[in-house]
Amino acid sequence: MKRSLRLKVMVKTILLFYYSTINNNTEILNSNSSNTSELSYHDFIDWLVGFTDGDGSFSIVKQGKTTFTFVYSIYLHKDDTPLLINIQKRLCMGKVYEGKHFSSFTITKKKEEVRKLISIFKDHPFNTSKNLNFSCWAEAFELYTNKIGVINVTPKILSLKNEMNKKRIKFIQPIGHTIKVSPYWFLGFVEAKQAGFFFSCKK
Numbered sequence: 063m064k065r066s067l068r069l070k071v072m073v074k075t076i077l078l079f080y081y082s083t084i085n086n087n088t089e090i091l092n093s094n095s096s097n098t099s100e101l102s103y104h105d106f107i108d109w110l111v112g113f114t115d116g117d118g119s120f121s122i123v124k125q126g127k128t129t130f131t132f133v134y135s136i137y138l139h140k141d142d143t144p145l146l147i148n149i150q151k152r153l154c155m156g157k158v159y160e161g162k163h164f165s166s167f168t169i170t171k172k173k174e175e176v177r178k179l180i181s182i183f184k185d186h187p188f189n190t191s192k193n194l195n196f197s198c199w200a201e202a203f204e205l206y207t208n209k210i211g212v213i214n215v216t217p218k219i220l221s222l223k224n225e226m227n228k229k230r231i232k233f234i235q236p237i238g239h240t241i242k243v244s245p246y247w248f249l250g251f252v253e254a255k256q257a258g259f260f261f262s263c264k265k
Contacts, residue, residue, distance in 0.1 A: 098148045105246045106152050107186050112247035114183075115190045116254025120199040122223040128216050132203045133170040134179055140165050155179075173207055189241045189251075191233050198222040 098106050114136070123131040134156075138146060146158045146167040155178065156169040169175050180200045187193055202222040205215045225232075 098145070098152055101246070103152075107182060108244045108246035109250035110149065110152075111183065111186045111188060112250025112252075113254040114250075115188050115192045115247070116251040118192070118254075120192075120195050120226065122199060122202055122219065122226070124220070124223070128214075130202070130206055130219055131170055132176055132199060132206070133168060134176075134199075135166055135168040135170075137164055137166045139163070153179075176203055187239065187242075189243065189247070191230065193235060193239065194230065194233065195226045197236070198226050 098109060101109060117138075118134065118136045121133045121135070123133060125131055136146060136149070140160060140163060143158065143160055143165040146165055149167050150156050150158050153169075155172070155175040156167055159166050159168065169179055180203065183196055184200070188196060199222075202219045205219055205222075209215045
């Protein structure tokens with residue numbers, strides 16, 4: 063049995079076990095993540111949080127001495143471009159870029175879009191260490207956009223940037239953070255891992 067087929071079987075088995083254990087409802091197994099337009103807004107956001115926990119990223123790009131760009135992105139194989147387009151349509155913001163081998167969905171530059179995204183993810187927290195990266199990213203964005211007068215916020219933003227992603231060495235969640243695994247969060251998380259696996263195999 064090929065690796066990709068084994069992974070599909072494993073994912074279906076995990077999902078079947080999860081949903082039969084929680085509420086004996088396996089209807090969600092028939093859903094297609096690339097057709098997220100069929101989900102209610104609440105279920106879609108749960109799915110997006112799970113997908114971002116699994117394969118999304120937050121980054122701060124320094125441009126010049128005191129200029130920064132704040133980027134939220136999801137990269138997938140070009141075959142999964144329809145999924146990214148659906149995310150863009152449901153959120154009503156961001157852009158989808160199609161490359162030769164991969165596609166990406168990004169939200170950046172437009173402050174109102176970044177603020178909207180921050181509001182969504184603050185209301186629907188991440189379960190993994192992605193929550194820590196998001197917190198640094200959001201704090202840095204607020205510092206950058208709300209800076210007053212000649213106050214130099216660059217050192218603090220760089221400090222937050224250096225605590226994110228591969229540079230992170232502390233993984234303790236803030237007090238009060240709770241893990242909430244809803245059915246659609248779980249589905250999004252597993253599908254992100256599955257998509258990432260296929261992406262790496264197709265490179």
